[in-house]
Amino acid sequence: MKREQRxxxxxxxxxxxxxxxxxxxxxxxxxxxxxxxxxxKPEEAGEVLARVRxxxxxxxxxxxxxxxxxxxxxxxLHIAVSDRGVLALSLGRPLEEFLTHLKRWTGLTPRRDxxxxxRAGRQVGxxxxxxxxxxxxxxxxxxxxxxxxxxxxxxxxLAAGEVATYGQVAAWLGKPGAARAVGQALxxxxxxxxxxxxxxxxxxxxxxxxxxxxxxxxxxxxxQMEGAPLPFPKGSAG
Amino acid sequence: xxxxxxERLIEMYAGELLGYLRRLTGSREDAEDCLQEAFLRxxxxxxxxxxxxxxxxxLYTIASRVAYSHGRRAARRRHALAGAAxxxxxxxxxxxxxAEQAELLQAVxxxxxxxxxxxxxALVMRRxxxxxxxxxxxxxxxxxxxxxxxxxxxxxxxxxxxxxxxSS
Numbered sequence: 085m086k087r088e089q090r091x092x093x094x095x096x097x098x099x100x101x102x103x104x105x106x107x108x109x110x111x112x113x114x115x116x117x118x119x120x121x122x123x124x125k126p127e128e129a130g131e132v133l134a135r136v137r138x139x140x141x142x143x144x145x146x147x148x149x150x151x152x153x154x155x156x157x158x159x160x161l162h163i164a165v166s167d168r169g170v171l172a173l174s175l176g177r178p179l180e181e182f183l184t185h186l187k188r189w190t191g192l193t194p195r196r197d198x199x200x201x202x203r204a205g206r207q208v209g210x211x212x213x214x215x216x217x218x219x220x221x222x223x224x225x226x227x228x229x230x231x232x233x234x235x236x237x238x239x240x241x242l243a244a245g246e247v248a249t250y251g252q253v254a255a256w257l258g259k260p261g262a263a264r265a266v267g268q269a270l271x272x273x274x275x276x277x278x279x280x281x282x283x284x285x286x287x288x289x290x291x292x293x294x295x296x297x298x299x300x301x302x303x304x305x306x307x308q309m310e311g312a313p314l315p316f317p318k319g320s321a322g
Numbered sequence: 323x324x325x326x327x328x329e330r331l332i333e334m335y336a337g338e339l340l341g342y343l344r345r346l347t348g349s350r351e352d353a354e355d356c357l358q359e360a361f362l363r364x365x366x367x368x369x370x371x372x373x374x375x376x377x378x379x380x381l382y383t384i385a386s387r388v389a390y391s392h393g394r395r396a397a398r399r400r401h402a403l404a405g406a407a408x409x410x411x412x413x414x415x416x417x418x419x420x421a422e423q424a425e426l427l428q429a430v431x432x433x434x435x436x437x438x439x440x441x442x443x444a445l446v447m448r449r450x451x452x453x454x455x456x457x458x459x460x461x462x463x464x465x466x467x468x469x470x471x472x473x474x475x476x477x478x479x480x481x482x483x484x485x486x487x488x489s490s
Contacts, residue, residue, distance in 0.1 A: 091477075096474060096477045101448070111426060112480060112484055115426050116430055119430060119431050119434060120345045120449070121450060122344075124344065128354075129336035132336060132354050132358055132361075133361075136358055136365075137329075139358070140362070140365055143362065143365070188369055191369065
């Protein structure tokens with residue numbers, strides 16, 4: 085390294101392209117260029133792109149069918165299914181809201197198809213009338229993040245009449261500090277009732293949030309219907 | 323959602339981002355894994371990308387985060403993989419200076435790997451990705467001035483780290 089000169093402030097600025105002119109010759113900077121300067125060939129990126137396209141194809145539904153069911157004790161029920169299973173469910177909310185959200189979320193235009201949604205509609209209808217305790221339905225969680233999926237898969241094991249807290253679910257997932265993240269994942273559950281996010285309560289035993297139907301009131305009603313141990317109203321535990 | 327379709331967006335930036343991730347991770351395989359994960363994350367987030375946002379900066383941001391968490395995972399399970407890439411010098415050199423250069427390359431490579439993520443990312447984006455400090459700051463979540471300072475920090479550290487070896 086005999087030819088190496090001291091690198092001044094100006095040399096560094098020139099080298100970074102922040103000031104005009106050529107920087108001094110430097111073995112160090114040349115080494116850096118040798119290590120970092122090489123660019124991938126176009127076809128190398130092409131291989132990654134091909135894998136990404138394939139994963140995206142598998143990662144997203146390419147069709148969405150929906151149907152609406154009236155006259156449940158909880159109001160209008162809307163269900164959307166893909167080629168793989170139930171994609172979304174909405175209870176007691178307007179159809180327009182459901183379709184708008186569905187369209188934005190999937191990038192697809194939902195088509196009404198009572199035949200394809202009938203099985204899910206029948207089971208959820210029976211559940212809402214108190215005539216069914218569990219579901220035999222595949223769900224399509226492909227559009228969720230891996231963490232959201234893990235949370236929903238984890239709480240699917242909760243049977244009617246059972247409850248857990250956000251903190252417990254976090255601990256089951258091996259992330260004891262993540263109660264809040266669990267709560268957020270549950271708040272975005274696209275298939276409530278089928279994946280029973282209403283069975284997860286705040287860590288102090290109070291009800292916690294619910295975004296379906298009439299909010300926490302619907303959550304409480306579902307839990308009462310299932311005969312779950314009733315949650316304490318917030319602040320009343322002591 | 324952005325004006326440009328997602329497919330087109332990833333085609334436009336795949337090569338550039340693969341280069342960026344190689345420089346950040348120091349490994350071809352890690353870079354490919356990171357790019358794949360970054361694009362899939364981007365795909366999920368794409369519907370909420372604002373139309374007025376800069377998709378290039380957005381993709382760099384995601385790629386940087388993926389590389390950062392990938393690097394932390396890799397660091398935890400690394401068993402000293404000091405594999406120096408083969409030299410590709412065209413010039414004929416004496417065996418002695420070649421060995422010396424190989425040694426320097428390996429030392430600089432190790433140095434780059436130990437740089438804090440933000441400094442390495444700023445340096446790479448500026449010198450090798452040709453990005454301006456506005457965009458680099460956006461990617462790193464800081465001001466353009468702080469982005470510039472990070473790139474310089476990396477170089478000053480390099481200078482200081484090798485000061486003795488180089489002058490001896």
